[in-house]
Amino acid sequence: MRTNCMYVFAFFLLFTLGCHGNKNEGYIEEDKLGLIDASVKSEETNLKEKADYANLQPGKAETIDRAFENAPPLIPHTTIGFFPIKMKNNICFSCHLPDKIEKSGAVAIPATHFTSLRPEMVEVDGILQFEEEEDVHIQELDTTNFAYFNCSQCHVPQTDVTVDIENLFTPEFREEFGLEKSDLSEKLIEGVEK
Numbered sequence: 001m002r003t004n005c006m007y008v009f010a011f012f013l014l015f016t017l018g019c020h021g022n023k024n025e026g027y028i029e030e031d032k033l034g035l036i037d038a039s040v041k042s043e044e045t046n047l048k049e050k051a052d053y054a055n056l057q058p059g060k061a062e063t064i065d066r067a068f069e070n071a072p073p074l075i076p077h078t079t080i081g082f083f084p085i086k087m088k089n090n091i092c093f094s095c096h097l098p099d100k101i102e103k104s105g106a107v108a109i110p111a112t113h114f115t116s117l118r119p120e121m122v123e124v125d126g127i128l129q130f131e132e133e134e135d136v137h138i139q140e141l142d143t144t145n146f147a148y149f150n151c152s153q154c155h156v157p158q159t160d161v162t163v164d165i166e167n168l169f170t171p172e173f174r175e176e177f178g179l180e181k182s183d184l185s186e187k188l189i190e191g192v193e194k
Contacts (some may be wrong), residue, residue, distance in 0.1 A: 052160040054078060058095060060103055064158045065179040068171045070187070073107070074158035075151075087149045097144075111185040113148045114141050136189045 054061050054076055061076035082091050095104035119130045119137035148154075175183060 035069060041113075053157045053159045053163050061158075063180075066171075066182075067169075069173050069175075069178045070182045070184040072154040073182075075155050076158055079152075079157050083152070085150050085152060087146055090149060090151065092151045093144070109144065111140075112188060113144050115139065115185075115188070116141055116145050116147075117188075118147075138189065 029184040055078050056076070063076045064074050065159045066073060082095075085092065093109075094100065095106040096109045100106070101108045116139040117137060121128045121129045123129075173179060
């Protein structure tokens with residue numbers, strides 16, 4: 001009985017405090033959110049500076065180092081006419097597939113893009129389940145893993161833009177080459193292995 005009274009008192013106290021406080025205290029108007037002075041619902045946004053994306057042809061631009069270890073590299077050249085990227089129509093493949101890089105001089109698509117981490121599923125009594133009892137499933141593929149067909153889901157054109165927020169992030173690389181190159185293929189299941 002005493003416990004029930006304590007619950008009733010606690011509920012009453014919270015209800016009273018909740019109703020009594022100033023409802024506008026700490027409230028921020030929508031047009032004051034963020035770093036721009038515009039409505040967050042507006043499609044018309046006044047940025048102080050518009051991004052000036054690289055307009056250079058492939059092989060002509062200077063690349064920006066990776067932001068963190070094994071980060072997807074930025075696209076250093078123009079992407080005008082590259083979109084939309086489709087599974088069976090990907091212009092990036094014309095230069096970045098491993099068998100094209102000698103002629104194009106481009107950076108090859110890494111081995112991770114030719115790897116599947118999805119285990120095989122089998123139907124048992126009408127229920128889909130994993131075929132194998134493995135902790136980590138890695139299958140090397142003969143073609144690119146089409147889960148990665150849309151290059152722009154990870155890789156974006158590089159640009160130099162000024163933002164009103166100081167960037168306090170300091171990347172730490174375990175390998176000296178980490179700014180320019182990835183070793184994700186070798187470390188793909190790092191932290192998962194037993």
